[in-house]
Every structure is written in C-alpha cells, then in structure tokens.
Amino acid sequence: MIPRWFYPLGLIAVCLALVPFAVVAKLRATKSPDPRPQIIWDMDQGYAYQSQQPNALFRDGRAMRPEVNGTVARGELRADDHMYRGKVNGEFATTFPPGIEVNRAMLARGKERYEVFCLPCHGYTGAGDGIVSQRADALQQGTWIPPISYHSDELRNRPAGHIFNTISNGIRTMPAYGLQVKVEDRWAIVAYIRALQRSQNATIDDVPANLRDKLR
Amino acid sequence: MSDKKSKSFQFPKWLNTIRPHLALGALVGPVYLIVLIYYAWSPQTTMVGYQPVQPVPYSHALHAGELGIDCQYCHYTVTEGAHASIPPTQVCMNCHASIWTESPKLLKVRESFATGMPIPWVRVHDLPAFVQFDHSAHVTRGVGCESCHGRVDKMEVVFQDKKLSMAWCLECHRAPEVNLRPPEFATAMGWAPNEDPAVFGARFAAENNLNPREDCSTCHY
Structure with missing residues (x-):
C-alpha cells in the first residue's frame, strides 16, 4: 500500500519547485541598484584600462590622462589663425578660411550641429527662444540672461570670425563650445547662422521669381 | 521487513x-x-534592470525627454569615437553656471567643477573586457541609440534595458533590418518609418550597402 502521506508530500514538492521560477520572475520584473551577478567570469574583466575608467594610481582617479601643460600633441599645433581663431592680422576675419568650403553639404552639417548644440538656447531661428532659455526664464532661477537674437543689424554685420570665436570661447554668459564642437563644425555652424540671418531678413525679391507663388 | x-x-x-x-x-x-x-x-x-544609484540625481527624462536636448549635446564623441563618453563637468556647467546655481542636488557638480576632480558616475552599460563596441560605426550607419539603450528619454534614473549579450548582438548582425533608420534620426527617440520597419530596413540596408559581419574579429579584436 502507498502510505497516506505520499501524495500530499508530492504536491508540496511540486509547489516548492515553482518557487524558484517565481523568484526569477520577480527578478526579471524589477530593477536593482546592485551590481549584476557574474555567474561565470569568462574574461569579463580585463587588465587594460578602457575609456573613462578609474585608476587609483592618480590623485584625480582618471585612467585617461589630460595633456601635460605646455605641450602640444602631434597634429594639434593649430598655427593657422584664420582657421583656428577666426582672425586675420589680429582682426576678426570677414571670410571663411581657405580650407573651409561653403556648400550645401556643409550648410546641412551646420544645421545638424546647430540643432544639437545651439538650439536649446537660441531656438530654431536664432531668435533666442530655445526651450532651455524659455524654461530658465519661467523658473526665474539663478542668473540666466537670455541669448540675444541673431536678427539685428549689429549681429548681421558681425564678421564670420567673430561668430566663430564666440562659439569657440563663449561670450558674456554664453559658455565656450570649443570642447564639444570640432573646428570644421564650428565654421559650418557659422555658415548656417548666416543662412538663418538671411532667412529672417529677406524680402520677396530674394525668392526666385518662379517660386514666389508658393509663398503666398 | x-x-x-x-x-x-x-x-x-x-x-x-x-x-x-x-x-x-x-x-x-x-x-x-x-x-x-x-x-x-x-x-x-542577470543583466537587464541594472539601475545603479548615481552620485548626482541627473534625470534623462527631464533633459533629453522634456527639454528635448539632443543626446549628442552631452555625449558629443558618439559619432567620432568608439565610446559615447560621459560628459566632463564643464558640460553640466554650460547651463548650470546660470540655472539652479544654488540647488543642493547639484552640489557635487559644483564641487567637481571647482576642484577639477571628476564626478564618480557609475557605469550602467558595461560589456565584457574583450569585446569591442564602436558607437560611431553604429550611429553613423543607421542604428539609433534607442536600439541598445531603450527609451532613455523616459528614464528618471538610467537602467540597462537590453540584454547586451553576444547572442543579442548577433541577432541584429544577422537581421539588422528592424533596427535601421536614417542616421540623421539616430538620436531620435520613438522614431519609426512610415512603412513596415522590415521593408524599410531591407531597402535602407541595400541602398547603403550595410552588411554587418559575424566574424569573431568583428567585435573581438
């Protein structure tokens, strides 16, 4: 005869067998701040430092070392004043540097970079109504000074080199973007700002005659 | 008995x-x-759902979602380098030198900026040491941020949303169609083509000669 306890015990065992699944289902459905379990350590950790990893050897804890003061890396001399500082003979250049070709692709690149780095404050047209600017104004918090519009005679007459310098090094409360935007991209943004300025200060005569009807 | x-x-x-x-x-x-x-x-x-506590309560939902700041504003190396770098404190201070200048939540940012010591952000997406993932190679060819990182624009605190396992990588290398989009929309969140994504992706891959490889040395080098 099968003892009476056999079937209840079997039922309990089956129920217990479901517990691990319930635990795992819970793990899968929730987030955890704890480091993930590494069940097999098959070469998960290497000995080489990777980008932006810490290294306790240095006081600032960075494995990636900043440039040593007073040194210039190969290819980073940047002696061309026009290209790298927007100046010709000490004055802001009114033209683009010889190595920079202004064309449709460059303007498209300028628009794309403008919309990443400039748009948040300056807005789509350069009126100074970007979303960060609007929000800062609404918060009345800190010392926010809204950006000025690109569409004044003063700014329209500003030399290209001046605008390049402003992007590179900042102006008044605008921070420097030389760190985030490459040199060629800064010139592309200058070209796009010029296009914005023309677009916001145009008359119907600037539109080719065969396209004028489309604007009405 | x-x-x-x-x-x-x-x-x-x-x-x-x-x-x-x-x-x-x-x-x-x-x-x-x-x-x-x-x-x-x-x-x-084991991997999905890792959400470490960060030293500064930075919200992607606010900055990338509500304000709509492009991912590249902070992660500006993503189209050039292998690594979409964590921005230096300088980038935080672009805005926070004038906004929320007294906020206690930003104390560590101001401290870092004053002392030059980096903020000890905790890495969320960490691949094994002997696999290489090149961000620029993916982003500039039409794989969006979202495909591997999920809807970061909806995350208050960033967590790992995808498996990032080798099988998972290979799934896409074998059939990338549904994860493709024009590179100009790489950072857009929730982007979808106006047609069946598989149809769009197949055409896009053919037009741009996208043939992701599956050799060992594609990722292990």
Whole structure:
C-alpha cells in the first residue's frame, strides 16, 4: 500500500519547485541598484584600462590622462589663425578660411550641429527662444540672461570670425563650445547662422521669381 | 521487513507500486533543472534592470525627454569615437553656471567643477573586457541609440534595458533590418518609418550597402 502521506508530500514538492521560477520572475520584473551577478567570469574583466575608467594610481582617479601643460600633441599645433581663431592680422576675419568650403553639404552639417548644440538656447531661428532659455526664464532661477537674437543689424554685420570665436570661447554668459564642437563644425555652424540671418531678413525679391507663388 | 533478523536495509514493498511515478520524476527532474537554469541564467534576468544609484540625481527624462536636448549635446564623441563618453563637468556647467546655481542636488557638480576632480558616475552599460563596441560605426550607419539603450528619454534614473549579450548582438548582425533608420534620426527617440520597419530596413540596408559581419574579429579584436 502507498502510505497516506505520499501524495500530499508530492504536491508540496511540486509547489516548492515553482518557487524558484517565481523568484526569477520577480527578478526579471524589477530593477536593482546592485551590481549584476557574474555567474561565470569568462574574461569579463580585463587588465587594460578602457575609456573613462578609474585608476587609483592618480590623485584625480582618471585612467585617461589630460595633456601635460605646455605641450602640444602631434597634429594639434593649430598655427593657422584664420582657421583656428577666426582672425586675420589680429582682426576678426570677414571670410571663411581657405580650407573651409561653403556648400550645401556643409550648410546641412551646420544645421545638424546647430540643432544639437545651439538650439536649446537660441531656438530654431536664432531668435533666442530655445526651450532651455524659455524654461530658465519661467523658473526665474539663478542668473540666466537670455541669448540675444541673431536678427539685428549689429549681429548681421558681425564678421564670420567673430561668430566663430564666440562659439569657440563663449561670450558674456554664453559658455565656450570649443570642447564639444570640432573646428570644421564650428565654421559650418557659422555658415548656417548666416543662412538663418538671411532667412529672417529677406524680402520677396530674394525668392526666385518662379517660386514666389508658393509663398503666398 | 519480512525478515526481522536481517540487519540489511530493504526498500519497502510499496515502492514497487509507485515505480511509474519515479520514472516520471527521473524524466521531469532534469527537464525542470534545464528550464530553470535557462530562465534564471538568461541575461534578461542577470543583466537587464541594472539601475545603479548615481552620485548626482541627473534625470534623462527631464533633459533629453522634456527639454528635448539632443543626446549628442552631452555625449558629443558618439559619432567620432568608439565610446559615447560621459560628459566632463564643464558640460553640466554650460547651463548650470546660470540655472539652479544654488540647488543642493547639484552640489557635487559644483564641487567637481571647482576642484577639477571628476564626478564618480557609475557605469550602467558595461560589456565584457574583450569585446569591442564602436558607437560611431553604429550611429553613423543607421542604428539609433534607442536600439541598445531603450527609451532613455523616459528614464528618471538610467537602467540597462537590453540584454547586451553576444547572442543579442548577433541577432541584429544577422537581421539588422528592424533596427535601421536614417542616421540623421539616430538620436531620435520613438522614431519609426512610415512603412513596415522590415521593408524599410531591407531597402535602407541595400541602398547603403550595410552588411554587418559575424566574424569573431568583428567585435573581438
């Protein structure tokens, strides 16, 4: 005869067998701040430092070392004043540097970079109504000074080199973007700002005659 | 039990009647273990959902979602380098030198800016050491941020949303169509083509000659 306890015990065992699944289902459905379990350590950790990893050897804890003061890396001399500082003979250049070709692709690149780095404050047209600017104004918090519009005679007459310098090094409360935007991209943004300025200060005569009807 | 003098152990007779049950157990047991390990050991359990506590309560939902700042504003190396770098404190201070200048939440940012010591952000997406993932190679060819990082624009605190396992990488390398989009929309969140993504992706891959490789040395170099 099968003892009476056999079937209840079997039922309990089956129920217990479901517990691990319930635990795992819970793990899968929730987030955890704890480091993930590494069940097999098959070469998960290497000995080489990777980008932006810490290294306790240095006081600032960075494995990636900043440039040593007073040194210039190969290819980073940047002696061309026009290209790298927007100046010709000490004055802001009114033209683009010889190595920079202004064309449709460059303007498209300028628009794309403008919309990443400039748009948040300056807005789509350069009126100074970007979303960060609007929000800062609404918060009345800190010392926010809204950006000025690109569409004044003063700014329209500003030399290209001046605008390049402003992007590179900042102006008044605008921070420097030389760190985030490459040199060629800064010139592309200058070209796009010029296009914005023309677009916001145009008359119907600037539109080719065969396209004028489309604007009405 | 029948022979009381014998000291050797004898299985009780009733066990004979449950032999079919035991056979079933011997069959189901290993299957149970395999299914349990497969389910519990999956990267979906061990990797997805890692959400470390960060030193500064930075919200992607606010900055990338509500304000709509492009991912590249902070992660500006993503189209050029292998690594979409964590921005230096300088980038935080672009805005926070004038906005929320007294906020206690930003204390560590201001401290870092004043002392030059980096903010100890905790890495969320960490691949094994001997696999290389090049961000620029993916982003500039039409794989969006979202495909690997999920809807970061909806995350208050960033967590790992995808498995990032080798099988998961290979799935896409074998059939990338549904994860493709024009590179100009790489950072857009929730982007979808106006047609069936598989149809769009197949055409896009053909037009741009996208043939992701599956050799070992594609990622392990």
